[in-house]
Amino acid sequence: MRRHFGDRFGDGVLFGLTVLASLVAMALIVAIIYQVINGASLAVSTYGLSFLGHTTWNPVTNTYGAGSFIYGTLVTSGGALLLAAPLGIAIGLYLSLLASRRVGAVIGPLVELLAAIPSVILGLWGIVILGPFLRSSIESALHSALGWIPLFGQASLTGLGLFTAILILTIMALPIIASITRDLFLSVAPELKDGALALGVTRWEMVRGVVLSSTRPGIASACILGLSRALGEAIAVLQVIGGGSQSLIHGNLFANGDTLASRIASQILDNVTKLQTPSVFYLALILLVIELIVNLAARWIVHHYRLPDQAAT
Template identity: 60%
Template sequence: MLLCPAMAHAETTATEADLRQIGRSGGGLRRMADRFGDRALLGLTALASLAAVALIALVIDRVVAGSMPSISKFGLGFLWHTTWNPSLSSGVRDSNVFGAGVLVYGTLVTSAIALLIAVPLGIAIGVYLSMLSSGRLAAVIGPLVELLASVPSVIIGLWGIVVLAPFLHSTIEPALHSALGWTAIFGEPGTTGLGIFNAGVVLSIMVLPIIAAITRDLFLNVPRELKEGALALGATRWEMIRTVVLHSTRSGIIAATILGLARALGEAIAVTQTIGAGTAIKASLFANGDTLGSRIAEQFIGAVSKLQVSSLFYCALILLVMELMANIGAQLIAGRYARLQGAVR
């Protein structure tokens, strides 16, 4: 019965009969339909979740299987050997020999440049939007920053070629070279403005909205009592932000940085457009280079040997492992952060 007896007795006889009628016929049907619907809902949602898990397993399986020939041929040395020679003619030295050293280096350095630029800028945007700007201004700027994340990477890559490259080449690279040229990483400006540095800057544009959006939410979630507690003790806003807000959200900031890193590591197209497809590790950031993702995008279609295809799969495997480690790291740190937050509340 749908109705409790006390309630039913309180009704007039006619209403009671009506309600019983509903309870017996319509309600009964509805309950059956509901039960079926509930089971179907459970089944479908579980299936969808399982499909995602199965997809990851299939992708990993395919990538591992594909890279097997290269793994058995080059072993772990693939990670640091810098020869990448798809040529099959027997006269060429090291023909059909592959190593991802240049690509691993390029991936790590472009991602590092991206984070060095995007993390401080993103935190600054987060601080401004969450604590310093007036509500109306934040309501305009916040969505615009997030909109940056929805610009397709190929368009940012184009912008990197058309706008950023000439600007870096004519202005930024000479300035950095004349001021910090003695450090060797800021060598002679390249001829085009394309290269590792350009790719890093382009990646920073893609990482920036991630860092800005996450840190803004982190800072907004710092309990108001803590912020006011600091101000009430005669702290300036900067002292409050530095010692209370940034301090209590530091693990969240690290997690956001790792999520940004994951984005930078995996980006292929925009890097292909701006990095200049170099084949050697050079000290100068202004030199050409290449990354794991970019090399796969460049060469997979036109690969000339099975070993080259397998080596590209091996690159994909390395990238996959890097991404998984970054994601797991972010989740571990975020979990720790959540526990800390729980303790504050």
């Protein structure tokens, strides 16, 4: 059969355009990595790897270092993961195994709506409502009861600090972990669950023995995606974490801190000395490397264990 010129032409154009668009997506990733490395090059050649351990950031004295922010990023994201993982998995279990179809159809979307709240609004809420509440009721109580543990030191005057940031990041990571683990638990074969229940085990024993143990890699990858969200959050953290130009490495959860992402947001528009912008790019490079590793790890787990595809949206 002879095909019209127009048809062959149209097929070619559509194919060409779609290939081009796909190449653009791949080029974007490369361009982002290149641009960040390029912007950081002056700071990288000046400081080398000692930048990672240097703990003060003071543009006035022309000293820059990422140590405090790496520490703050690990503390806030780690703390948020410690809180969000058990809560999120519990919500995933509730939605997939406990809730009736009708109740689940209401609560599931509500939990996902939590992820739709813009970070800047969550930060505003953190400044005005959560921070003062924490200072007046939670932080002072924890300090007087458990003050001998260095973690629960003197509460800050504003209620802003690492602890508030951890809670805000928990709220952000929670819906991601909950919705991925819900889909994961729903994908467990019903024969396995029914078989366990038929043996006379309780619901929880069935969950522990069948559901949780067969989905362990998927749970890990869900938690990693939640962690990835927490690591990269800039604005809400900047609003509630405090910051400062001195070294911010200390054990007190109620005092000021800062993270890589929030320091980038607060410093990039300033240009006090020539090294400032490259140093901010260096921070972005560190964050980029961490996020690439974390996301590739989650992807590797999904592929290695042949899990159903999952996206944190």
